[in-house]
Amino acid sequence: MIRIGVFICHCGHNIASAVDVEKVVEFAKTLPGVVHAGHNLYSCSQEGLSSIKKSIEENELNRVVVAACTPRTHEPLFRRACEQAGINKYLFEFVNIREHCSWIHSKEPEAATEKAKKLVAMGVAKAALLEPQEEGESKVIPRAVVIGAGISGLAATASLLGQGIETHLIEKSDRMGGLLKDVAIIGPEGTDSKSLIEAFMSDIRTSPKAHVHLNSRIKELKGFIGNFEVTIGNEAEDLKVEAGAIIVATGACELRPEGEYGLCEHPQVITQLELEKMLSKSELTAKNFVIINCAGSRQPGREYCSRICCNASLKNSLRILDLDPDASVTILHRDVMSCGTAAEALYMNASDKGVRFVRYSLEQPPQVRAEGDGLFVEVFDETLDEKIDLDADMVVLATPLVSPDDSVETSKLLKVPRDKYGFFLEAHVKLRPVEFATDGVFVCGSARWPVSARECIWQGQAAAAKASIPISEGKVRIEAITAEVNPDKCVACGNCVLACPYDAIEITDRDGIRAAEVNEAQCKGCGTCVAACHNDAIQQKGFSSRQLGAMIDALVRATTEGTQ
Amino acid sequence: MNEFNPNILAFCCNWCSYAGADLAGVNRLQMPPNVNVVRVMCSASVKPEYIFKAVSQGIDGVLVLGCHIGDCHYLTGNHRTAKRIPLAARLLGKVGIDPRRVRLDWVSAAEGEKFQQVVTEFVEDVKKLGPNPMKEVRF
């Protein structure tokens, strides 16, 4: 007998402010197979989980439906609760009434409640047909691949090596160090970047388990968590490496808005990174500096704040004054974003030392023009409410970090998503910050979003810690969503064999009966073959045509019979 | 007479479109409440039969959303979706159901706004088409 328990989550106000949770509970009680329906303030809290577990025992439930947030983040949690209460975790079904309902219909409580009922009806209909599944296990190759040898990649690699994990570090240029190679001093604390990089590099150089591939790129990626096959290529040859986990640390690069603010027209207009290079040689070729912040960022098309430029401008202006106390520095800004205790002190320090701050607006950006040998920057000073003309012999553009062009390629090779600015997108901002949705692939540093060197190190180490989990466990569970063939229905037409992107299906002869057979270890559970079968002879576990059909029926029923 | 409120079914693949729909939620992007999402692993697992079943039972429109071409988590899965779904729509046309009741589109994990736009447009389109005539059919 099917005994379904339905648990509707308030998620505090997140769901309950739009969806009338109690009404949905009452409705759920009327659905076929449901023997218990209840609600929780926060289903995912310790309390919520234990009340679900208790209810499973008390009501002898053998199917569980939770209507709450998204399975993409919370399914594992509820599945575990089911297991702890003695039910196979594949007998659990998740209904999303937050992201897909209350949050997107927050001004239509009635409609949102009706929709939540329909979604619950669909989930319950599927749950009734769920079957227990056994998960396979697959071994994890105890080796990691890190892509990008900037500060994030170096930190990740050093951390993996520190845990005794063999690591391949792939770098497209001919040197390790990334953007920091050109920067002498970083952060408000004034850390010497050479010695910082050197500390990580010496760990890597001295480790017998490190393999550094310079001038190399990823050419191909096959496989899945625990069993990736990475083709690393350079000009001369291709090398295949097997690995259990992959960390993407491909970083970002500085925007060069050629033609804007006179960049590339006047040699005295340079970018912040070029200034860094000049400062690292400790020689100044100018006296009057004008630094333009937000050059190319926080504007239509590139709305984001690149986060590191304000601090870099502050740090560099102090450095200029250190090298030449008679120099003058003006920072043109839209707001100075120097968050944190140390950075704010840097700002105060710069003001004290005589750095001038002039605030401009997006509508009236500074104009750079050349006159004779010199440069002039005309800017509308928001505070004075008038135009001023600054005389400059060097204009520095604090441009944002942008995603490198080749991140498109990386994203396609690794099948990991990017956001609208081209930065990689993690699985969940708060719950899974250094992981991709694809298991076994991790992300850190400015590949994700412009971050400071310090944050790059944090994230590199965090990604390494995450990547080391499957590697140190030595095995991963494979989700039981593979396809299976019903040989009685199969006519051995071979459509599924052609459809499978992984060559996981073949036609075999079993005691004189020819039928398709799925190689479970190779099947990734996409279901492409299922849709290719004319005879409904092949089914994907957890997404069978009966289960999806029942969801359609439930939607139709909930609509025609009403949900009252 | 009450305004026609279409009942719409959407299949979203786990890796891109479902994530895109989640992102729309996280960003609180408002849209009409007519679309009910079913999660599938890949858009290529959506059988044309599901569409026929839904439409024959009176569902007013079916959305199939997957990763952009080239981005499918399962390599080339959505290449098949790109062929199958338009074909399914055409077949519906042959039996007198407006093929515009089926829409295939690509929504990435980063495209919460696109999800909102597709849902809003599709609901509008289906509203213009009116109720699914199959609702009146009694077998």
Ligand code: FES
């Ligand atoms: S996984 Fe999204 S379309 Fe295949």
